[in-house]
Amino acid sequence: MSDLTYAKIDQTVLDTLRPATQVYWFTVALLAVGMLGGLACWIYQIFIGIGVGGQNNPVAWGTYLINFVFWVGIAHSGTLISAILHLFHAGWRNPIARAAETMTVFAVCTAGLFPFVHLGRAWMVYYMLPYPNQRTLWPNFQSPLMFDVVAISTYLTVSSLFWYTGLLPDLATVRDRSTGLRKKIFTILSMGWTGKMEQWRHYTRGYLFFAALATPLVISVHSVVSWDFALGVVPGWHTTIFAPYFVAGAIHSGLAMVLTLMIPLRKIFSYEKIITLEVLENVAKTIILTGLIVGFAYGTEFFIAWYSQNSIEIAIFKWRALGHYKVGFWIMVVCNTIIPLLLFIKKIRRSIIWLFVISIFINIGMWFERFVIIITSVARDFIPHAWGLYWPTVVEMGIMVGSFSLFFFLFVLFVKHMPSVSMTENKEMLAEGESHGA
Amino acid sequence: MLSLKNKRLVILGIALIAIGFLAFIIQVAGSHPERAWQAYLINFLLWSAIAQGGLLFSVIMHLTKAKWCGPLTNVSEVFAAFFPISFALFLILFLGKAHVFPWQHMDLHGKEVWLNVPFLFFRDGVALLILYGLGFTYLFYALQLKAIGAATGGRLRSFLDQKMGINPDVTRIHQRMSIFSVLYALAFAGVLSLIGYDLVMALDPHWISTLFGAYQFVKAFYVGLGGMIILASALYLTQGDSTGLTTTHFHNLGKLFFAFCLLWADFFYVQLVVIWYGNIPEETAYVIERTMVPPWNFLAWVVFIVAFVLPFFILLNKNVKTKPKFMMVLSAVILVGIWLEHLLLVGPALSHGSRSLPLGLWDGLITLGFLGLMIFAVVYFLDEFPELKRFQPAVEKR
């Protein structure tokens, strides 16, 4: 980023906020339709009964939980990039941190919907809130689902605050470069930020603590999600490795999604100068790492299942790999652990197309990982007489499409109306770059 | 002055080794050989972990192209000196197989395929060889870079000089380093998991925990960092700025140490909560024996406090991280804590149904022996590669 200047950075970013084209609005409309479609499916489900989905006995959890875990996973890399890498002073995070955080916030919102969609009596969901009440009916804080409630809501709150805090200086920048209504809005949003050194003094410190707190949080959140399964006794669920394994998996999928989002964004908004190839390459490298961890986890599960000589454990893992859902299993293995290995090759790592394609594969693979874990385990647990199979229905698919539409809808709206790349942090990096002379 | 020329140091080292060796011999010959082998196993695991984890630091720094570490990589690389000793110690463990593998006379319900002494020693031996081999290869290239234009050292060093010729191709060396750092990191995860399963988890053959392997290598890096802090402080306190170490380095190292303290605790809790909640006796019995039934429950609390609570609250504070003396002591305490943690894991399996803690003076003495070995290895290596004591910015790629 040699020939970059503050002005250039500002320009590039502010250009993205110029009035949108018809293509853009068409896309937005399309996504809105998809969203409403999902909503319609949900309403239908509420009136007819959850049975319109494919869940049954024994597989009482279906795509709703799969998508929940999937979206929470997507959310994670955002925080990883903005928080953990911030602590490690990894400069390459700055160009993509904003978009990643945005992704996090919206992904958590999307994920947060699914537990409701999943409920048999969604209208009774407030039973899960610890609100004081006359008959002292309280939720059960021993339940993994309550951990979810606490963790996810915390995560949503924290990541949004973190995100907004990061936006603050940029909001001011936009404010100072706009007129009319937008100026008014951004004036309020930027809370009168004027970049006084006095403000910066606290800001930098606070931001650091944000990062320091978000890091353990992000780990805990997906651990908690994993415990929705691991705390049970179901073979294939009840295993100690789940927490770290899910965290790694979450970041794996999240990073893939970052690439999936960044590569078009970079192209459309011509961010090439800011989001350089090195940045993407670094993301790719991180993907290799997470991919290896996930692979390690797969391997460990099988090894221990065999080592334990517990017939039930062995049976379930055999069935995963060779049984009714074996296709899903092999999609998961290939997409999540084999394909990412391609990134060891520098050529591929530095080819936009390859990166994009691979990122798509990983997204698919991670969706199927959740499918395999959630479905196969309960489909054949302890009592053979009660075994059964599951396949999603149209309604479930509709809701799933709706969730994707919702996510992209929000994201598309954001990138066009807010600075999708952090100007401040990139300027900062520029400054440091000069001082360090590298 | 950390050097073999430092007589006092040498004498101390030899003395320690001698004490440890004697203590071990006496106890093996005595009425409770299993106690001696228990101490031996624990020390083997702990000190090897320090060495393996120590080198991992340098590897990771290389992989992440981190700048902040500076001369800390030197410190980390020194620990590779313990690898040969570690391997030798592993081979010696074979002599104690009667005492360290309680499952030999149990009904293993089909586990015999995996749990049998010859296969176990074979696979673990090979695994260690691979790990150490990769470690040394990485080191071989890393040292080449550092050695360029540095003062001469011992025999090993001159051998290295010949190997690399007049002016080595730095780019190539960098590539090799990258390759072997990846390989070492992978091997580290794999091999330490394997060792964890075979030499710790399997001692109680009916218990399983899928995370146990990962738990082992995270712990290894935790103690590795502890060892590094001690050595770095020692160097800093003896040689001062010539090492190129600054308080910033100690601060960053301290932060990393803190992070892995948390991660280790996390991995511990992650296993506990799953097992506690699942309440399946096959899993719980192991944990109950170690955390709820005397005498072990006491030890469990000690470990928890010494290895987590204490460092957590102390390391929250920024300034202490920058104080080598203090950090040296803290790290030492934590290493003791982890030593006890190993005892907690293997103890109940090895000395089954013991009323009181199988812990006493002898264990301490034997441990001292291992400390001696580590000191000896480290000092020898520093003599061989004096540049590791002195800091000059590593040669960048051309």
Add this chain to the structure above:
Amino acid sequence: MGPECQVMGLFTDEERAASAVQALEETPWQLKQVHSPIPSHKLSEALNLKKSKVGYFTLVGGIIGFFSGFALAMFTAAKWSLIVGGKPVIALVPFVIVGFEFTILFAVFGNVIGLLIQGGLPDFKGMEIYDPRCSGDHFGVLAACPEIEKGQLINYFKEKGGVTRVFES
């Protein structure tokens, strides 16, 4: 002394701004404010700013969170005291999770509150004497001087290599 007037020197270069700030020490004029588009280390060194106190808010928040998390879980459990899965009614092992999440949540609240209070946000007043360029690529050094010395101050900034803007009071 005549009426006050404030002059802002705007620098595109961080170094220059920093030196201007330092040199301002020797002058009779008092440094009012320094605006920067980035958290500039050089400037903060020049101003030798102290470490922020935000951390204490965060810490307090965290401590409150930790206890309230456990308290909530225990209180609700005790209120019903129903046995589930044979587990003890007050089960600390799982409650750790609740405690932890609350710790983080409240710590962040503390952090935000700290930020707002300490950083004096929102602060729409501050925008009256402020130059939009400061959110772009200019470092603004605001100094105050008596009306009469206005010219000198402007020159001072000019020498330092910045453009100036005058805010009449």
Add this chain to the structure above:
Amino acid sequence: MKRRNFLKLASIGSLSFAASACTSEPDKTIFSLVQAPADMVTGSPTWYASTCRECPAGCGIIAKNREGRVIKVEGNPLHPINRGKLCIRGQAVVQGIYNPDRIKSPLLKKNDQWQPISFSQARSLIQEKAIQAAQSGSDKARMITELVGDSQLALFIHCLEKLNSKGPIAFEPLAYETLKTANREAFGIDGLPSYLMDKADCLVSLGADFLETWLSPVEYAWRFKAMHAVRTEAQGVFFHISPYQSLTGANADRWIACHPGREAAIVMGLIKATLEKGRGIGLPQSLIQSLRDASERYTTQATARMADIDPKDFESLKIRVLKAKTPLILGTGAGTASGAFQADLAANMLNLILDSDLTLFDFDRRHRVEGSARRSEVIEFFNSLSTDGVRLLLINNVNPAYALPPGSGIRKSLDSDRMFVVSFSNFMDDTTALADLIFPVCLPLESWDEYSGKNGMVSTLQPAMGRFTQAPHVGDLMLDVAFKDDRSVPDYKTWVMTQLHSKGVMREKNEWLKALQAGGVFPDVSPSVTRPRPVTGATSLFEPVDDTTGLFEPVDDTIERDPAKPVFIAVPSIRFFDGRGANRPWLGEIPDPLTKVAWQTPVLGHPESLKAAGAGHGEVVTIQTQQGQVEAIAYETRQVKPGVWVMGMGQGHIHFGRYAANVGINPLTLLPPKIDNMTGGPVFSTAVVALSATGDSKPLAHTDGSRIQHDRKIALSIPLDQMSANHDEKSAHEPSLTMEGFPFTLPLPEGYDPKRDFYPPHDHENYRWAMAVDLDKCIGCAACTAACYAENNIGIVEKDRIVEGREMTWLRVERYHDPENPEKITFFPMMCQHCDNAPCEPVCPVYAPHHSKEGLNNQIYNRCIGTRFCSQNCPYKVRRFNWFEWEWPDPMNLQLNPDVTVRSKGVMEKCSFCIQRIKVAHGVAKNEKREIKDGEVVPACVQTCPTGALTFGNLMDVNSRVRMLTQDVRAYQAMGYLNTKPAVIYLKKVVQKT
């Protein structure tokens, strides 16, 4: 039981309420009466003793009346036939009353349109037709009726006489002609004795499915287990010989799969063997001799060849029969090929040889079903309709158009304009659809009547509720039809009483009341005095057939086993009997005990047969016989002999309401109208002309995920020889924490071991409810499941939902085959285990499931938000989720148990150990200021189990029977190693080598 009996009797048969019934005026409404009868206390049930009429067996029932409507029936504990137990069909009686398709008023057919008309119109219409018929000559008014009690039969005869016609003909599709004939030929008694199975020590059945439909299934179920359940001394042994393994066969110690119709060969083989052993003392030499000659050729090898069985099977059978002190050979069941008569005849002889006094036969208490007409007479009857120019045909609650093979020409004979056909049916069944007038009459639970399943006793019926419709009792109707004012009795009730009076059964009124209270008059069971001897002609029975007197046709020596020419067999169904139960949704919903298929009628074939047909399991095959063809789903099983295809009777009605019409397949449509000349009975098997796979496959609505238990410790069995006290069964596995060796742990504080329990033990308040399930007694009949449906308002989901895996049953009887020899089957009732450490509880975010003070695993429906986590985490998968809002089409909702919540969509439910009954017991005990006694709380499933396999009680009472059973060497817990500490204790099934 004793105490429970008393409780029952206290309320049985108080008449003030019932008196209001069966007057011509129906009650405006039969619930929430403003002026309730004295014995109707809101909120507490009243019990009325009556008799079950779902099949000819005639079990005693007591009907539970709540706020004026019957909500459940249970067995009458005082009744000698069923002793308080009831089968799956009996439990479903109430669904007849409340069937949404029940016909409320008479319907007249006008040019193929049904027009509702008033009862009086209909009555006068019949009267008019009757008078015409009576005037137009003799026997112009005929009647075909279901099997009815003596009184009713007498009334029919009395009335038809008035219409100068002969008496009615009683039609039962399953009339046991071969047995009757064999008895006639052998003993000169054309009847069906009852068998004292419980006294036998070796039982051989030639296909008699006495646990399902044969004669009197409930009675024979308990008698069978009385001889077969493990006792301290040796256990009785049971051989089942038939081409397919019925539920009865599944309960046999050995199932001998013989070629259809070749059972006789095996019996002859046994005769030869027994005679060689010099048995048959007390029999005339001549007979012995003739038998010896006749059985000469039936050597082990020959027998095996003829019957196409393994000689080893025959050998072990022979050994056991010879060894037995009191062996008993039962006859054939309905579902066998021609040759049944030979088998039954030979069986009689064998029984004579084994015990010339036939002490295990009771000819004094013969089964009433013997009174039903032979099939030949039925066919004859229908043919005569046109020839005799019958003008009026009265059909009383029978369905020949469905139950007789199409070839019999019933439809044609009913469809004549000269004859006016009246059907006294409450449902539009296939026969009723052909009638000219449908005249609904009282159902048994609405009637005064008397029906005795056996002679030598009287079993009464009384209205257990007010009536739905103005429908009169058929008896009253007949009186109205036949008589004007010249009637001898005012109404049918009086007729019944006078009948009983004239029989000298009861003299004055209070005896009648006592009888009603007890459900009948049951003289003490005295040993049978009738000791039949072989008829004098018996000697010649076994002469060669060409000889005029000889009846026994020697079994062909050759046997052609051409897989291309398979045999098709239609077998009676434990769920639908002959088809009359098909419109009770519970019976359709509860899967068949063996196939675990609900709502559908698959055709069962051996893997080899399927291979030959080129069809796979679940694929559709076309079966063609001389009579016609059907398409059915092929079900692969080793429980039928290769080359034999088996299909259950009872489904595939054209009409019969929403639950039966066009559901499943009617196998009878494949059968020829053939009648066995000798016995006049039908043949329920026929040769298959062509059988081929259509290529497409339909989803089977089955409820079993796997047929075997994959070496998991779920349904366990123990060899008999390990039962001896000294043999320490536990030694097989030293106690460990694994699935194999996990020790038995009571769900009580003493069940906690600090070495393996993380959690502290918790106490219970006086009671810790638990259930013991004796797998050795369980015959898999699913009566418990039906009782559970009735008691707990469990939703009916129907076929498609079951295919999706959404059946709602709280109590399923799991069926596990032994992977090595699949004909070895263990039935395993699985309901909520009410664990002490229930994995389902902690995962619920809102405490909907939690552990009660009395150890129950409570499910709070209105707190449940439907996360379904509990179900996911339940190792036993016994929780059921309400995927939709289930429907009880009016008036089915009147059957709902007011003590049990009806669950809405989106909530989880499961077995509650019938907590509502526990609450009642608590109330009673509290009023009487005492603790609940052992056996006072009886969940619905426990109450009805015909073999008493289930025991419920309080574990904290060390003297309770359930606590005692935990001491049994066979006691274990399913998946105990998960440390769930289940409160359902299973007792291993005992298997003996044969």
